[in-house]
Amino acid sequence: MKPSYIGRLAPSPTGLLHLGHARTFWAAQERARAAGGELLLRNDDLDTARCRPEFVTAMVEDMRWFGLTWAGPMLTQSTRLLLYRAALARLHVAGCIYPCARSRRDVLAAAGAPHEGDEADEPVYPPQFRPPADASLPSLTDPVAINWRFRVPDGETLTFTDGHFGAQHAVAGREFGDFLVWRKDDVPSYQLACVVDDDAMGITEVVRGADLMKSTFRQLLLYRALGLTAPGFYHCPLVTDEKGVRLAKRHDALALRTLREQGRIPGQLRVDWK
Incomplete structure (x- = not known):
């Protein structure tokens, strides 16, 4: 039986995932669990100039280390051009x-x-x-x-x-x-x-960062033009560094791979999250 709630994790392999990604993905997992639903994993690899195979391997390993789980095999965008x-x-x-x-x-x-x-x-x-x-x-x-x-x-x-x-x-x-x-x-x-x-994955709620809020309005127009039903949306506050700048993949010190190599514990990293 298809769950009533289906969320997704959709990282792009253009660099190492950082703590901001992890917080958003954790929120997605918590919302799926609270609803008795499931998460699917999608590899958003259409940026051919920056996406690299080693980043795909790293993102899967780092998400599993952080405690993220998903149902079924990973879907890869570059195979879906048709x-x-x-x-x-x-x-x-x-x-x-x-x-x-x-x-x-x-x-x-x-x-x-x-x-x-x-x-x-x-x-x-x-x-x-x-x-x-x-x-x-x-x-x-x-x-x-x-x-x-x-x-x-x-x-x-x-x-x-x-x-x-x-x-x-x-x-x-x-x-x-x-x-x-x-x-x-x-x-x-x-x-x-x-x-x-x-739409094809049956996503019922999209959980992502607040920096994509404006993209939601564009996508709502596409849903309407294509005759599709839009999912719900939940935008997470952005994680910032000590200077108040939102995290990007250039923040190597807060990359999950770096934190993992330092021996940090995922549960400790999440202790202050609400």
Whole structure:
């Protein structure tokens, strides 16, 4: 019988996992246990320039050392490109996307493209760069050799209730703009791959860091455009270093592998977590 709660762990093997990852993954495990559900493991390895096999091995070993468990075999995104391409085709037929030859530098340099200092997030795409809504749409090529963007409904307020932070809202076209769904190197964006996989895996709640809150609004639009039911969302507060900077994979001192080699005990690392 399928459990009523299915969560997931979805690390990306672009470096060693750190204590921030562990705290988010532990929250995911605790929520699954409390609901009598299960966790699945997904290897988000679409960043071919940075993903390395040794990081896949390390992330599995380090998560098991930390006390994380999951059901079934690991799902690997790079083996699922046909599923993502099928979703792209559906968006294309629906007229939800358009080709984009503009670079990130173009977008950042354009007037009316606020970025608000958030380097981890996409800048707001300038409306003057998007083609008219009634412009003819070129066919998808194989392989894809140009970026494709999702056209957001300007001015629409999107809302959802976060399991940790409560009611959330964002205005499309103001707080986030047209976003990438497929890259010119013929790889799906995080937004599209995440939606397709979370739906295919039957995920009922996505537990992840608060830095991905804005991505949730983009993904809600993709769920709607693809006719899929969105899961619940629970965004965890970010873990910061002694200077208040959120942890990144460059924080080697707080990498799980480093802590493990130092003889640290996972239970002791979790003692102050709430």
